[in-house]
Amino acid sequence: MPDALMLLVALVVTVMGMGWLALSVENHWEQVRGKAACPPATVKSLRVLGAVALVTSLVLCLMVDSASMASLVWVMSVAGAAVIVAFTLTWRASALAPLVFWTAR
């Protein structure tokens, strides 16, 4: 896979990871899925998914660049992803619904 594509995938995975972590917070779950509270088991699995996604994106960054460069790219992409997720929650919260498509409505 070319480097640029790999970095793009890393960015997308980071956004997904931050999205899952955000959804594990009660307020944001409500913004996306309405009043019904998120079951505790789902909260846990969302956090695990988020963590796995962030680790995956770090690995992808490490595959493209040397460790020193990759760590910077990863830290900054986490910051960028957090901003994207926060503003999506503000203006288009439903756009994050596909991240939890498997959970019952």
Next chain:
Amino acid sequence: MLQNFRQSMAWVHTWFGLALGFVLVVVFFFGSLSVFDREIDRWAIPASRFEPQPMPSFDKLMRPIFEDMQPLPDARAFTAPLVNGPLPDHFDKVKSWGAYTTHRDPVLTMFAGYEVPNAKDPETMIFAQRTVDPRTGAALPDDRLKVGSGFFYPLHYSLTFYWKNVGYWIVGFAALMMLVALVTGVVMHRKIFRELFTFRPRKTTQRSMLDLHNLTGVVALPFHFFFAFTGLVIFAGIYFPIGHTQLVALHDQHEIHEALETGLPHDPAGVPAKMASVDAMVKEAQRRWAEKGMAGDVGFLQVQHVGDANGYVSIYRAGTDRIALTGEGIHFKASTGVVMREDPPPTAVGRINEFLTGLHLQHFRHWLLRWLYVLGGLLGCACIATGFLFFVEKRKRQHAKQGSSGARVVDALGVTTLTGMMIAALGMLIANRLLPDVMPDGWPLRGDMEKYCFWGTWVMAMAHAFWRTAPVAEGRIAPAWREQCLAIAVLGVAAPVLNWVTTGDHLLRTIGNGYWPVAGADLFMLTGAALALLAARKLQLRAESKITVNTPAMEAGHA
């Protein structure tokens, strides 16, 4: 005085943040622009709009230029008071020649240092600089200002206030207090993780400003922390000048000792010597790098003790593919071309230092990371700006009741430093396109005129800010914000249009040719203009809705 720890932290955060925020926002904004300093240079100096070039041939191209170089009038004026008696017309004793280039530089900056006869401090040197087209050796006019690397970048770390290095100290103190503001901010903010993604624009202005302040501060916390910290590390020599004050004797001794260890002569021998082919030395250095599996280009080339038997040539590999700026130095005897020393791999401390300074100075090739740095810098600006706005929102009604103008002054300074700074930057770029190619006799040099236009525009923006923030004293929104946003929108379109008119490089052509330095600068300004227009519209709507909401109440009051 204050009831608990958290309140005292809030006090420090508020007042130091307010006082130094005005400096920090300038540092953050021009730091963000400096990520693309070379590209802004291309925009500002159309003659340099061509592809980046490797270090040219020393023997054929660079050497005759070095031999022809002499200090410019501003360097002479700077050095004159450091000398007993008059300065010589011609400086003959060359101490060093050097040239530095990166993968983003089409033009090459060359510098030479000379011994100054009769200097009060015998170690005084005077420098000459010249920027050349490495394909032909033709010099760029000396009055051309590299707006990016020669003005926005120094503004970022010194405010271009060089008298007794005061600018460096102000920025350094601001960076130190930035670290304090980050720590105190984290202490004040109770729900870092729970509210990490929270922005509620429909709540009160005060609440939504605090949301944005927290959001932009926390998501980029590692960036803010590391850039404030590494900025201090880079200038540690200025902030802890012990090597040139208390420990100067030890410092000088260490230099001599180090020269003995490395075998690279500390002083000239006083015996003239010819110089062997430097191109052959470059070839040998590149062969040795390739042998180590690190084939690369020359980033930095330096000749010490030029024309002396003790002269040597140092060649460093460009750090294009790593964080460190340059590395793998190889040193040759200038008279024979024999390798004197190959730098050993850096120590652990050296590596950490290279990483910390390199990650801040970013001369590497990684466009995604560069843009992420711009994002981090702009998030920093947003964080500081929303801090000001929160301060004003929280107090303006109370101040209005008390008849105090505190909130109004803070708002006016906020307008000056935020929108005013962007107007000044755009004003400078517009002046760059409008000023005549050569200034008429009796006028300052072209580059100096551009700087005057920058400061002049900023002063005008400040006057406007203080004039048009009067409503804040009555607890309302200042029209200055909206009007300056409109000014940014107009200037942000004017600059790319003027670039087109004066150089013929419109966006269709630059994008079509894939010439991103200029296309990127134009697109960045146009995007900024569009966002400023959007902000101006939102502010207009808000001002109108406030008026319609307030009117019935006021009428009722009258009745």
